[in-house]
Amino acid sequence: MEFIVLIELKGQDCWDCKVQSSDLDFENMKDQVEQTRNRQTQAQAIQTRIKLKDMPQAHRYNKLKTETKMLMNIIKMICYRAETAVANLVTPY
Secondary structure, three states: OEEEEEEEEOOOEEEEEEEEHHHOOHHHHHHHHHHHHHHHHHHHHOOOOOOHHHOOHHHOOOOOOHHHHHHHHHHHHHHHHHHHHHHHHHOOO
16 A cells, blocks of 8 residues: 655655555654755755856866857858848849
8 A cells, every 4th residue: 555645845845755554664754854855955055157267177168269260250251141142132033
């Protein structure tokens, strides 16, 4: 037989747990609730955003080199000019 046990944490969050009737050990459940609260506290302590200088060197965002950036901009300009030229050719029709 299964029971649905409703555990309330901090008056906001509710978790549904299916428990076998033979496993209704409330001390064990209290320990599980405490562990869940500790994990929530640890999760809230983790920063969602960090500064670039705080990142490890291997994982930092690497900026494109100037030459690569210029080449990308040149390709974009050529595409824009080609698109404009085709639009001007098609406009009369």
